[in-house]
Amino acid sequence: MRAIEQAAGPTAPAGAEAALPAGPVADLRMRLWRGDSKGGDFVEYRIEAAEGEVVLDVVHRIQATQAPDLAVRWNCKAGKCGSCSAEINGRPRLMCMTRMSTLPAGEPVTISPMRAFPVIRDLVADVSYNYEVAKLIPSFTPQEKPPEGYRMQQVDVERGQEFRKCIECFLCQNVCHVIRDHEENKERYAGPRFFVRLAELEMHPLDTLDRRAYIRERMGVGYCNITKCCTEVCPEEIHITDNAIIPLKERVVDSRYDPIAWLGRRILSRPAPMTAAQVAERTRAGRGARTRSGSGSLG
Amino acid sequence: MAGKHEVETHGYDVVVIGAGGAGMRAAVEAIEKGCKTALVCKSLLGKAHTVMAEGGVAAALGNVWPQDNWKVHFRDTMRGGKMLNNWRMAELHAREAPDRVLELEEWGALFDRTEDGRILQRDFGGHRYARLAHVGDRTGLELIRTTQQRAVALGVDVFMECKVVRLLKGDDGAVNGAVGFYRESGDFVAFSAKAVVLATGGVGKTWKFTSNSWESTGDGHALALWAGADMIDMECVQFHPTGMIWPLSARGLLVTEGVRGDGGVLKNSAGERFMFDYISPYFAAETADSVEEADRWYDDKVNYRRPPELLPRDEVARAINSEVKAGRGSQHGGVYLDIASRRSPEYIRRRLPSMYHQFKQLADVDITAVPMEIGPTCHYIMGGVRVDADTAETTVPGLFAAGEVAGGMHGANRLGGNSLSDLLVFGRRAGLAAAERALGQPGAPAVAEDQVEAVAGHCLAFFGRDGGENPYDLHHELQETMQDLVGIIRTASELEDARQRLGELGDRVEKVGVTGERAFNPSWHMAIDLESMLACANCTTLGAIERRESRGGHTRDDYPQADPELERVNMVTRLTDGRYSVTPEPRPAMPAELASLLEEAEAEEHGAGDPASTSEVKVKEGQG
Ligand SMILES: Cc1cc2nc3c(=O)[nH]c(=O)nc-3n(C[C@H](O)[C@H](O)[C@H](O)COP(=O)(O)OP(=O)(O)OC[C@H]3O[C@@H](n4cnc5c(N)ncnc54)[C@H](O)[C@@H]3O)c2cc1C
Ligand code: SF4
Ligand code: SF4
Ligand code: FES
Numbered sequence: 001m002r003a004i005e006q007a008a009g010p011t012a013p014a015g016a017e018a019a020l021p022a023g024p025v026a027d028l029r030m031r032l033w034r035g036d037s038k039g040g041d042f043v044e045y046r047i048e049a050a051e052g053e054v055v056l057d058v059v060h061r062i063q064a065t066q067a068p069d070l071a072v073r074w075n076c077k078a079g080k081c082g083s084c085s086a087e088i089n090g091r092p093r094l095m096c097m098t099r100m101s102t103l104p105a106g107e108p109v110t111i112s113p114m115r116a117f118p119v120i121r122d123l124v125a126d127v128s129y130n131y132e133v134a135k136l137i138p139s140f141t142p143q144e145k146p147p148e149g150y151r152m153q154q155v156d157v158e159r160g161q162e163f164r165k166c167i168e169c170f171l172c173q174n175v176c177h178v179i180r181d182h183e184e185n186k187e188r189y190a191g192p193r194f195f196v197r198l199a200e201l202e203m204h205p206l207d208t209l210d211r212r213a214y215i216r217e218r219m220g221v222g223y224c225n226i227t228k229c230c231t232e233v234c235p236e237e238i239h240i241t242d243n244a245i246i247p248l249k250e251r252v253v254d255s256r257y258d259p260i261a262w263l264g265r266r267i268l269s270r271p272a273p274m275t276a277a278q279v280a281e282r283t284r285a286g287r288g289a290r291t292r293s294g295s296g297s298l299g
Numbered sequence: 300m301a302g303k304h305e306v307e308t309h310g311y312d313v314v315v316i317g318a319g320g321a322g323m324r325a326a327v328e329a330i331e332k333g334c335k336t337a338l339v340c341k342s343l344l345g346k347a348h349t350v351m352a353e354g355g356v357a358a359a360l361g362n363v364w365p366q367d368n369w370k371v372h373f374r375d376t377m378r379g380g381k382m383l384n385n386w387r388m389a390e391l392h393a394r395e396a397p398d399r400v401l402e403l404e405e406w407g408a409l410f411d412r413t414e415d416g417r418i419l420q421r422d423f424g425g426h427r428y429a430r431l432a433h434v435g436d437r438t439g440l441e442l443i444r445t446t447q448q449r450a451v452a453l454g455v456d457v458f459m460e461c462k463v464v465r466l467l468k469g470d471d472g473a474v475n476g477a478v479g480f481y482r483e484s485g486d487f488v489a490f491s492a493k494a495v496v497l498a499t500g501g502v503g504k505t506w507k508f509t510s511n512s513w514e515s516t517g518d519g520h521a522l523a524l525w526a527g528a529d530m531i532d533m534e535c536v537q538f539h540p541t542g543m544i545w546p547l548s549a550r551g552l553l554v555t556e557g558v559r560g561d562g563g564v565l566k567n568s569a570g571e572r573f574m575f576d577y578i579s580p581y582f583a584a585e586t587a588d589s590v591e592e593a594d595r596w597y598d599d600k601v602n603y604r605r606p607p608e609l610l611p612r613d614e615v616a617r618a619i620n621s622e623v624k625a626g627r628g629s630q631h632g633g634v635y636l637d638i639a640s641r642r643s644p645e646y647i648r649r650r651l652p653s654m655y656h657q658f659k660q661l662a663d664v665d666i667t668a669v670p671m672e673i674g675p676t677c678h679y680i681m682g683g684v685r686v687d688a689d690t691a692e693t694t695v696p697g698l699f700a701a702g703e704v705a706g707g708m709h710g711a712n713r714l715g716g717n718s719l720s721d722l723l724v725f726g727r728r729a730g731l732a733a734a735e736r737a738l739g740q741p742g743a744p745a746v747a748e749d750q751v752e753a754v755a756g757h758c759l760a761f762f763g764r765d766g767g768e769n770p771y772d773l774h775h776e777l778q779e780t781m782q783d784l785v786g787i788i789r790t791a792s793e794l795e796d797a798r799q800r801l802g803e804l805g806d807r808v809e810k811v812g813v814t815g816e817r818a819f820n821p822s823w824h825m826a827i828d829l830e831s832m833l834a835c836a837n838c839t840t841l842g843a844i845e846r847r848e849s850r851g852g853h854t855r856d857d858y859p860q861a862d863p864e865l866e867r868v869n870m871v872t873r874l875t876d877g878r879y880s881v882t883p884e885p886r887p888a889m890p891a892e893l894a895s896l897l898e899e900a901e902a903e904e905h906g907a908g909d910p911a912s913t914s915e916v917k918v919k920e921g922q923g
Contacts, residue, residue, distance in 0.1 A: 052662060069814060
């Protein structure tokens with residue numbers, strides 16, 4: 001259990017008041033979670049508000065004036081890279097796209113790192129689980145290229161394009177109760193971000209690999225019980241449940257119970273579907289990528 | 300590894316530093332050639348600055364206009380770069396970009412389609428034909444994800460949130476490794492490598508207003524410089540005319556050229572369309588001189604000339620700057636970009652969805668109802684590490700560079716869409732040449748422990764200084780200096796002033812003090828980033844002092860004309876024994892066949908009509 005849940009309430013750091021620049025009134029109360037894997041607590045900072053700011057601006061200003069070593073992850077500050085995910089007043093959001101004016105005025109704002117992942121320090125979570133899952137996804141396997149090049153119709157690429165809007169903020173992974181509340185499920189569950197990826201591959205007009213059994217047996221799509229929490233937090237407004245997960249579930253069921261459908265697919269020039277074991281073997285062969293803080297336990 | 304500091308070490312054939320489009324493409328190539336390859340990046344994988352690119356990737360596929368081909372693309376690129384481009388790079392780029400784009404499709408990319416199912420291409424500034432392959436307005440994300448997934452499928456070793464601080468060199472003077480630290484833990488890591496590829500992106504964070512992400516601190520430029528490599532034309536920096544200016548939060552964020560392409564006009568505080576006062580003689584023949592004519596152009600591009608709002612980026616940025624300086628700026632020091640009074644709300648929402656969203660969400664401004672406040676923003680550096688066009692090798696053996704960190708390809712001004720294609724073309728070439736070098740070397744080079752120790756000691760010294768300077772304050776001062784003195788319009792006295800101040804800032808950076816632990820400590824990261832930013836700022840300032848002319852992104856108030864003599868030289872900056880120097884050095888002459896392509900274009904320019912500049916304004920939703 002993470003210390004964040006045992007947080008005893010706000011404590012003002014010694015000297016925080018004194019460090020305030022003279023002039024504007026320090027009208028914001030920001031409660032930021034500070035600590036590391038060993039534990040931590042919320043620390044309250046008072047800082048003046050400025051017009052039109054987003055949460056990340058205020059966090060940066062606290063960093064520049066009061067807490068130089070405050071750890072926060074960000075890149076683009078434009079909602080495009082998905083680095084600055086955190087829980088703001090308990091809600092998973094991008095710090096760079098949450099305007100201060102949209103939060104209740106006069107009340108303290110609490111910011112904590114994403115809860116479903118181990119904390120590295122302060123607001124920075126260890127999201128390496130996601131990078132490990134990414135390595136397990138059987139990769140795109142296109143049909144042979146005809147001499148005149150591939151042709152695809154706009155209508156056929158649009159569904160995939162919706163999925164490819166994903167900025168890998170991992171907010172959906174963070175809210176999905178299957179892993180948020182059950183650490184052990186990380187071993188057997190890919191999570192909504194990767195169902196989106198799998199759906200994209202499955203629906204790609206040029207892809208030939210049949211991942212259905214693998215999706216059922218190794219990616220654990222069956223654990224999802226369609227609560228739609230993932231869809232609600234997606235900053236890219238991807239219809240994760242309706243457009244990705246439900247169709248995937250349907251396909252997986254097909255693969256199990258409907259031999260006619262299998263046959264139909266093969267006639268449509270897909271190569272023979274691989275067994276889950278074959279796909280796993282294939283994936284392992286093409287793997288080896290390591291990430292620094294990988295949980296290592298996956299796969 | 301023994302020594303005072305605990306240092307983890309790894310041996311690789313090829314180490315690629317940077318995981319934007321260029322780095323990923325280089326890594327893919329090196330792996331495919333059979334090299335054991337590491338990909339090192341200072342943020343998480345897939346978050347690099349490249350994700351922000353929107354408009355598209357330029358390649359003469361000829362899907363929309365069959366007349367398009369590499370020769371026209373080459374011509375456009377050279378003219379856009381005000382002829383300062385490395386001609387061989389521009390040639391290779393134009394020839395190879397189509398293959399690089401089609402290859403992305405084989406790796407799973409889903410570009411927007413034409414009616415007949417091929418890759419759709421859009422118009423963009425300076426491109427004669429609709430040439431930018433795109434995915435709505437998120438092309439950079441598509442490029443990153445596609446190359447990332449490809450690299451992961453090939454089994455690349457990724458070291459993420461790992462910042463490289465110095466390159467390592469062998470006794471033979473060749474680069475043979477790199478040393479950095481994990482941001483997460485603050486622990487050092489050293490790589491031995493038979494070849495190193497730099498793909499670290501740009502320098503935007505050196506200026507106060509920028510469209511760039513936090514990573515753009517010029518690390519690769521500095522790493523190369525410190526390793527003894529040459530830089531060229533570092534004074535050539537592109538300021539995009541329309542960045543958001545208010546609120547503070549969003550300042551610098553890009554506002555697409557498409558707003559102007561779709562009817563938006565620029566106004567000063569008096570409500571005047573001031574661009575009519577800034578039509579230079581060079582463009583007078585092709586630019587409307589009355590509001591009536593300009594407004595008719597949107598519907599009839601054959602009989603009317605384009606509005607002055609759609610002059611090239613450098614021209615528009617300079618005009619905005621002059622208006623603000625003359626006291627006719629907006630409340631927050633920009634000018635107004637008004638589409639609200641000119642197009643219906645439905646039209647604006649349909650044509651510019653992401654701009655509508657961006658202003659609504661970040662500024663609480665409804666662009667269908669009120670004008671936007673905008674001003675120039677630092678966007679891209681054309682200058683960079685000097686490379687061999689074919690191999691991307693720098694002037695230091697074993698060290699390669701590709702993408703925004705490399706100089707030459709774009710000359711004095713980059714065309715929109717030419718960066719993403721540059722990443723793919725030269726990323727691949729750098730990966731290939733690095734692999735060839737690595738495969739030709741017998742054993743793994745040893746990591747020079749003394750060098751690693753020195754770097755670790757240098758980095759950790761920031762922690763020992765009680766009461767040292769605040770790194771965030773210094774960054775702020777550096778940004779102010781560059782913005783005020785080495786901005787869009789430059790002049791000798793201000794540049795000299797900047798040089799002086801940079802010297803002082805350099806001394807102060809050495810006194811920065813950092814508190815707290817090594818694990819994920821942003822103030823420590825900032826202190827180290829400052830060293831790179833300062834190195835780049837020095838090169839830019841020196842180059843700007845020496846280039847006594849105005850060309851593309853480099854504008855000298857005291858030398859407003861282009862000087863044909865200076866077209867023939869690169870400004871080469873170097874760092875030797877702690878001293879920066881700048882030398883104009885002749886550029887390679889262009890072979891006759893290529894030169895004749897440009898002459899043909901020149902002749903057409905003076906004939907009736909100007910297709911190149913008409914297409915420049917048919918910009919749609921894209922961003923530069
Ligand atoms: C808003 C915006 C829109 C744009 N739109 C377009 C467009 O439509 N078309 C177009 O062609 N161009 C566009 N550009 C320009 C283009 O996006 C960039 O020039 C390009 O993405 C740079 O790519 P790169 O691979 O060179 O480096 P980057 O994508 O900047 O990546 C740099 C990499 O290097 C790593 N790195 C840096 N320093 C270190 C270090 N010390 N140690 C380890 N790793 C390090 C970073 O972590 C990162 O992975 C746009 C730019 C902006 C800002
Ligand atoms: S819908 Fe499924 S994937 Fe999404 S949060 Fe609920 S259980 Fe998780
Ligand atoms: S699907 Fe949406 S919420 Fe999930 S990682 Fe992608 S962008 Fe984020
Ligand atoms: S910083 Fe990129 S999404 Fe927030």
